[in-house]
Every structure is written in structure tokens, then in C-alpha cells.
Amino acid sequence: MKLFRKIRQSLIKEGNLKRYIPYAIGEILLVMIGILLAFQVNKWNDLRIKKNNEFIYYQNIKDQIVEDKNLINDQIEFNKRYLLQFQYANEIIEKNDRSQIDTLGVIIRNLTQYSDFDRQANIYESMVNSGEIKLLKNHEIISSIRLLEERYNFINRMENTHHEAMIQFAAPAISKTIKLSNNKIMKPEAVYSFEFQNLILTLIQVMDEKDRTYTDTNNYIDGAIDLIDKELENR
Numbered sequence: 001m002k003l004f005r006k007i008r009q010s011l012i013k014e015g016n017l018k019r020y021i022p023y024a025i026g027e028i029l030l031v032m033i034g035i036l037l038a039f040q041v042n043k044w045n046d047l048r049i050k051k052n053n054e055f056i057y058y059q060n061i062k063d064q065i066v067e068d069k070n071l072i073n074d075q076i077e078f079n080k081r082y083l084l085q086f087q088y089a090n091e092i093i094e095k096n097d098r099s100q101i102d103t104l105g106v107i108i109r110n111l112t113q114y115s116d117f118d119r120q121a122n123i124y125e126s127m128v129n130s131g132e133i134k135l136l137k138n139h140e141i142i143s144s145i146r147l148l149e150e151r152y153n154f155i156n157r158m159e160n161t162h163h164e165a166m167i168q169f170a171a172p173a174i175s176k177t178i179k180l181s182n183n184k185i186m187k188p189e190a191v192y193s194f195e196f197q198n199l200i201l202t203l204i205q206v207m208d209e210k211d212r213t214y215t216d217t218n219n220y221i222d223g224a225i226d227l228i229d230k231e232l233e234n235r
Contacts, residue, residue, distance in 0.1 A: 054135045055232065061145065062228045064123060068152075069221045072117055076214045079115040083207045086111070086200055093197045104191065105183040111170040111203060114162045115210060117155050124149045138231050144224040151217040158213055162206045169199055 089107040092100045124146045127133040136142055173196060174180075177187045185191050 054137065057132060057135055058138075058141070058228050058231055061123060061141075062225060062232075065145075065148065065221050065224055068119060069218055071119070072155075072214050072218055072221075075115040075117045076211065076218075078113075079207055079210055079214070082110055082113045083204065083211065086204050086207070090197060090200050090204065093192055093200070096192055098188070098192075101185055101188060101191075102183075105178060105185045108174060108178055108185070108191065109180065109183045111174055111200070112166055114159070114166055115214075116159050116163070117152075117214075118159060119152050119156070122149055122152075138227070141224065141227045141231060144220070144227055148217070148220050148224055151213070151220050155210075155213055155217060158206070158210050162203070162210065165203060165206060170203065173199055 085107045089104055091097075092104050124133075124142075127136070127142075127145075133142065177185060177190050177196070179186050190196060
């Protein structure tokens with residue numbers, strides 16, 4: 001810049017206006033080019049930062065839903081464990097097998113057990129409220145996360161249904177028929193009745209639906225993970 005200033009001052013002193021005007025125009029163009037380059041560099045930097053943030057956000061979403069899948073797998077295992085017990089209890093009652101009354105007492109005590117994923121965080125809603133959803137350019141991933149949140153809400157509704165059935169029907173029935181200190185059935189006729197069997201069948205139906213819902217949700221998670229992995233591989 002000092003060199004340009006000296007040249008400009010020299011031309012002005014010499015009164016060489018014809019040579020000064022093209023030089024002045026050239027100097028202005030150089031300044032403008034410098035400004036444009038600076039703007040472009042800033043634009044590139046902003047774009048790079050946004051892409052990095054988008055990459056990080058995709059990775060965070062993936063980490064979260066992988067953790068969700070692990071939690072759901074735990075609920076699947078828990079739900080199936082007691083579902084098998086309740087199905088066996090139904091068989092005992094259906095056959096009126098009094099030789100299995102002690103086993104039946106233990107299983108009936110477990111009618112209060114229920115799986116509970118109970119995920120409260122909402123990825124999609126959080127993205128919208130924070131404005132971070134604008135960082136994500138892959139609308140297919142955004143759609144998959146929104147659908148996944150709907151599955152989570154359905155799981156919570158199913159779990160609430162199970163919990164209410166346990167509180168309103170299973171717990172009172174257990175307290176009237178089982179001695180909790182040793183799981184001994186105190187009212188065998190009530191336990192082997194069709195009313196009690198209907199209670200167990202109702203719980204089995206709810207748990208069957210929960211198992212399907214858990215499995216379907218895991219499939220949704222796998223689909224979302226595949227989309228995110230493809231997006232991350234392209235970066």
C-alpha cells in the first residue's frame with residue numbers, strides 16, 4: 001500500500017493526469033476486488049461452519065436414537081419375560097391345573113410388573129424450538145425423526161394403558177387373592193375363575209401390542225440411522 005501511495009503522489013506532483021486517472025481506477029478496482037474476496041472468504045467460512053454444525057447435529061441425533069434403541073431393547077426383553085409368565089399362568093387356569101398353584105401364585109404376584117420406556121425428550125420439537133432444524137438440509141432425515149417421535153408417543157400411550165390396567169384391575173385382584181409375604185394363593189376359586197383369567201388375558205393383549213410397537217419403533221430407528229449414515233458418508 002505504501003508503494004501505491006508513493007506512485008500516486010509522484011504522479012500528482014508531476015501533474016501527469018492522464019497517467020493518474022487509469023492508475024486511480026485500477027487502484028479502486030483492486031480495493032473492490034479485495035473487499036469482494038474478503039466477503040467470499042467470510043461466506044466460505046460461514047458455509048464451512050454451518051456444514052460442520054450440521055455434521056455434528058446429525059451425529060448427535062444418531063447417538064441419541066441409538067441410545068433409545070438400546071433402551072427399547074431392554075423394554076422388549078423385560079416385557080417378553082413377563083409376557084411368557086402370564087401366558088403360562090393363563091394355560092394353568094385354562095387347564096384348571098391345581099398342581100401348579102404355587103407357581104401360579106408367584107406369577108400372579110408379578111402381574112404388577114410392566115415395561116416403561118417413558119422417553120420424555122423430543123428431538124424434533126427441540127430442533128424446531130431451538131431453530132437448529134434450519135441447519136439440517138436433508139429433509140428425509142427430518143421427516144424420519146418426526147415420524148420416530150410419533151412412535152415414541154404411541155409407546156408412551158401403550159405404557160400408560162398398561163399402567164392404568166395394572167393399577168385399576170391387577171393390583172386390587174392380587175391384594176384380594178394372594179398373601180404377598182409368601183405369594184400363597186388364599187382364594188383358589190377366585191384365581192381359577194374366568195374373571196381372573198380374563199384379567200390375565202387383557203394384560204397379555206396389551207403386552208403383545210407393546211411388543212409389536214417396540215419392534216416397529218426399532219425398525220423406524222434403523223431406517224433413520226441408515227439415512228444419517230449415508231448423509232455422514234457424503235461429507
